[in-house]
Amino acid sequence: MSAAPSVSLRRPTLVELLSATDHKRIGLATTVTALGFFFAGGVLALLMRTELAHSGMQFLDHDAYNQLFTMHGTTMILLFAPPVVMGVATYFVPLQLGAAEIVWPRLALLGYWLYLGGALTVWSGFLTEGGAARWAWFAFLPLSDSASSPGTGGDLWVLGVALSQLGVLLLGCSVMATIVRRRAPGMTLLRMPLFCWSMVATLLMVLVAWPVVLATMALLFIDRNVTDVFTVGGGSITYQNLFWFFAHPLVYVIFFPLVGAVGEVIATFSRRRFFGYRVTVLSLLLFAALSTSVWAHHMFTTQGVNNRFFSLTSTMIAIPAGIEYFAFLGTMWRGRIVLRTPMLFALGFVLLFLIGGLSGVFVASPPLDYHAHDSYVVVAHFHYTLFGGTVFGLFAAIFHWFPKVTGRRLSEALGIWQCALMFVGALLTFVPMFVLGFDGMPRQVADYPAFRDWDGLNLLSTIGAYMLLVAFLLFVVNVLRSRRIGEPAGPDPWGGQTLEWATASPPPRHNFDRLPPVRSYAPLLDLREERSRAERELGEAAGGADARRAPAAREEPAP
Amino acid sequence: MTRVFLGWGALMAAIMLVGLLFVGLDDADSLALFGGTVAVMAAIAVVLALAGWGRALHGGVRALPDLSPPTVLLGVAIVLAALGAELGLWLALIGGGLALLAIGGLVREGRAQRRALARARAGARAGREGNSGRLHPAEGYERPEFGSGGRREEAR
Numbered sequence: 001m002s003a004a005p006s007v008s009l010r011r012p013t014l015v016e017l018l019s020a021t022d023h024k025r026i027g028l029a030t031t032v033t034a035l036g037f038f039f040a041g042g043v044l045a046l047l048m049r050t051e052l053a054h055s056g057m058q059f060l061d062h063d064a065y066n067q068l069f070t071m072h073g074t075t076m077i078l079l080f081a082p083p084v085v086m087g088v089a090t091y092f093v094p095l096q097l098g099a100a101e102i103v104w105p106r107l108a109l110l111g112y113w114l115y116l117g118g119a120l121t122v123w124s125g126f127l128t129e130g131g132a133a134r135w136a137w138f139a140f141l142p143l144s145d146s147a148s149s150p151g152t153g154g155d156l157w158v159l160g161v162a163l164s165q166l167g168v169l170l171l172g173c174s175v176m177a178t179i180v181r182r183r184a185p186g187m188t189l190l191r192m193p194l195f196c197w198s199m200v201a202t203l204l205m206v207l208v209a210w211p212v213v214l215a216t217m218a219l220l221f222i223d224r225n226v227t228d229v230f231t232v233g234g235g236s237i238t239y240q241n242l243f244w245f246f247a248h249p250l251v252y253v254i255f256f257p258l259v260g261a262v263g264e265v266i267a268t269f270s271r272r273r274f275f276g277y278r279v280t281v282l283s284l285l286l287f288a289a290l291s292t293s294v295w296a297h298h299m300f301t302t303q304g305v306n307n308r309f310f311s312l313t314s315t316m317i318a319i320p321a322g323i324e325y326f327a328f329l330g331t332m333w334r335g336r337i338v339l340r341t342p343m344l345f346a347l348g349f350v351l352l353f354l355i356g357g358l359s360g361v362f363v364a365s366p367p368l369d370y371h372a373h374d375s376y377v378v379v380a381h382f383h384y385t386l387f388g389g390t391v392f393g394l395f396a397a398i399f400h401w402f403p404k405v406t407g408r409r410l411s412e413a414l415g416i417w418q419c420a421l422m423f424v425g426a427l428l429t430f431v432p433m434f435v436l437g438f439d440g441m442p443r444q445v446a447d448y449p450a451f452r453d454w455d456g457l458n459l460l461s462t463i464g465a466y467m468l469l470v471a472f473l474l475f476v477v478n479v480l481r482s483r484r485i486g487e488p489a490g491p492d493p494w495g496g497q498t499l500e501w502a503t504a505s506p507p508p509r510h511n512f513d514r515l516p517p518v519r520s521y522a523p524l525l526d527l528r529e530e531r532s533r534a535e536r537e538l539g540e541a542a543g544g545a546d547a548r549r550a551p552a553a554r555e556e557p558a559p
Numbered sequence: 560m561t562r563v564f565l566g567w568g569a570l571m572a573a574i575m576l577v578g579l580l581f582v583g584l585d586d587a588d589s590l591a592l593f594g595g596t597v598a599v600m601a602a603i604a605v606v607l608a609l610a611g612w613g614r615a616l617h618g619g620v621r622a623l624p625d626l627s628p629p630t631v632l633l634g635v636a637i638v639l640a641a642l643g644a645e646l647g648l649w650l651a652l653i654g655g656g657l658a659l660l661a662i663g664g665l666v667r668e669g670r671a672q673r674r675a676l677a678r679a680r681a682g683a684r685a686g687r688e689g690n691s692g693r694l695h696p697a698e699g700y701e702r703p704e705f706g707s708g709g710r711r712e713e714a715r
Binding site: 021106112182285288293305306 | 563570574581589596634
C-alpha cells in the first residue's frame, strides 16, 4: 500500500496493470476494453451490411445472420456503450471534482473484471455447438425460452449480460459515491462541472434500472433451465416491462454523460462559460426522470400498456432535450469558436442527434409507431440517437481528453478526416434506412425480395458502413501514431475550464499536488479572468504613469 | 446530495401520480416499477441522512491500496461460479474455492490497511511535516489538504 503523488517513470508490471486500484487505470482499462468491443461489434455490422448490399443470399445463411444481429446489438448497446461512459467517468469524475482518489476503488476494480468476464461470456457463445444467441439484443419471450431457442449459447448470453451489467452497476456505484463524498473544498453541488452533473443524472437511472435487469436475467435463466417463470399467463408482457424498464433508460445512460462532455467541449472551444448552467442541470434531472418513465413506448403494439400515458411522457422528453440544445446554442452564440477536432465532433453530435431526436417524436405517437414498428425506420431512428449521439459525443470526449490521459495530442489532420468520413458515412448509412423503412422493409431480415427495388438504397447504406470502417481505422492509426510522436500537450492544451486541466498530463497517482480555489463551475476560467483583470489594471496603471511621463510614446505602432 | 435523491424520487412520484390518472390501479407492472423507483430513492436519501454520508468529506488521513490482486481473483471467481450454473457443478466449486481465497486476501488487505492508517494518523498527530503524500514506501498515504490555505498554497 503506497502512493506517492508523482508520475512513475517505469513501465507497470502485469500484476500492476491487472490489479491497480488507481481510478485512472481502472477507467482507462474499461474504456479501452469497451472500444475493443465496439470494433468487434462494428465488424459484425459490416458483415450484415455486406450481406444486405444486394438481394439474394450471398455468404451468410439466415441462422448466422440472426446470430450476428443479436451479437451486434448486444455488443454495441450492452458491452460497449454503458461501460465506455462508465470508464470515462471513472477516469475523469474524480479529477473534475478535485478528488485524490475514487471512493471504493476495489468495488470499481471488481466491476471492471465482472464486465470483462461477462462480455467474454456473451461472445463465447460463438464457440458453442449451436452458436451464439439468436433472439436480438432484447431477448423477447417466447423466442428466448428454452423450447424456441435451446442451446448453451443462449444461456451464456443470459449469464454474460447479467455479469457485465453487474460490473457496470458496481462501477457506477463507485462513481456516485465519489460525487457524494469526495468533492474538493469549495466544490458545492452547483459548482460541479456539467459532466459530473450529467453523471449524477445517469447514475440515478443506473441505481434503479440496473438491479431490474439483473433480476430479469436471473428469472430468464431460471425460466430456461429450471421452471416456467415468464412462459405462463402474461409473462411475456411482464418480461418486456422489466426489460424495457432497464433498456430504455440505458439509451439515456449512454447519452447523458456525452451531453455533459459535449457541453464542456462546446464551452471550452467557444471560449465562453457554459450558458444556462443551472437550467441545464435541472433539465438533466427532469430528463432522467422522464426517461425512466417512457419504457413502455417500445410496447405500444402489444396492447399490454397504456399508450396514452406513455406517449405523453415520451413526447414530454422534447422539453428538457430542447433546453439542452438551447444551452449548447447559447454557449456558442457570440463565442469565439475555435474549430478544432473535439469541437467538430461536438457539432456532429448536435446535428446527428437532432435527426434521431426528431424522428423519436414521430415514433412516440402510437398511430405512427404502429406504422413504423419493426421496420427500418426504427433502425434508422435509434442509430441516429446511438451512433449520432453516443459515438460522435464519445469521439468529442476522446479528442478533448486524450492529451490529459497521455500527455500528447492526437493529430488534427487525421482527426478532421475521421470526423468528415464519419459524418458523411453516418448520413449515407442511416438516411436510406428511413426511406427503406417507410417503404416497408422489415428489420432483422437476412434478405429481401428483388422486385421491391430496395437494392440501390441498401447498397448505398453498405457503402456508408465501409466509410465508417475507414474512419475508425484512421482513429486507430491516429492513436498509435500520437502515442509515439504526437505533439506534447502540457497540462492544459485547450484552455480548459475545469479542474482536470489544473494538473499534469498524465495526472500523477493522487491527481493533484495543489488545487486552485473553486468559486464556480469553471474554476480555471475564473482564474484566467482574474489574471487578465489584474494584468489589465496593472497595464492601465502603468499606462497612466507612462502617459504622464511621455504621452507621445502611445502613438508608436506596435512592433 | 441527500436532497438530490429526495427531489428526484419526488419527481418520479409525481410522474407516477399522473400515470395513476391514466392507468388507474390496473397496470400492476408499471405501478410496481414506478413505486420501486420512488422507494429506492427514498431509501438512499434516508440512509445518507441518517449516516451523515450526504456531505463531501474533506481532509483526514486515508490509507489507500495501490494494488488489489484479491479483488481481481474475486471477480474471476464470481464469473467462474456463474458459468458453473451452465457448465457444471465442478466449475461452480472451483469458483467458490477461488472466492474463499479472494475473501481471505481481502481480509488480509483490510487489516494491513487499518495498520497503515493507524500509523499514518500517529504520524499526522506527531505533526509530521513535508506532506508529500508518502508516509512509508509500503504503508499509507496522507491525503493532501487542498485549497484550505494550510500547508498547500493555492495555484495562481
